[in-house]
Amino acid sequence: xxxxxxxxxxxxxxxxxxxxxxxxxxxxxxxxxxxxxxxxxxxxxxxxxxxxxxxxxxxxxxxxxxxxxxxxxxxxxxxxxxxxx
Numbered sequence: 151x152x153x154x155x156x157x158x159x160x161x162x163x164x165x166x167x168x169x170x171x172x173x174x175x176x177x178x179x180x181x182x183x184x185x186x187x188x189x190x191x192x193x194x195x196x197x198x199x200x201x202x203x204x205x206x207x208x209x210x211x212x213x214x215x216x217x218x219x220x221x222x223x224x225x226x227x228x229x230x231x232x233x234x235x
Contacts, residue, residue: 151152155180155184156181157183158182159177159180159181159184160175162174162177163177163178167228171204171205172204174200174201175201175204175205175206175209176201176202178197178198178200178201178204178206178209178210179197179198179201179206179209179212181197182194182195182196182198182201182209182212183212184195186212186216190198194212195213195217197209198210198212198213199213216222
């Protein structure tokens with residue numbers, strides 16, 4: 151029987167309870183990364199939002215990266231700061 155990482159993460163989330171917020175947070179982040187690699191941005195966004203609500207800084211950063219408007223804003227800010235140097 152072949153089990154993939156996505157199945158493992160789904161099972162971890164299914165089995166985790168309210169006491170295991172760290173486990174849930176990590177599983178959502180990891181599953182979000184897998185979904186992002188599969189170009190499933192809606193599923194990735196949902197997982198990163200769940201992880202961000204559990205306190206993940208990484209998840210918040212990922213949400214900014216996959217938001218096209220935020221990415222454009224970050225690019226413009228980088229260019230502005232580069233011109234100030």
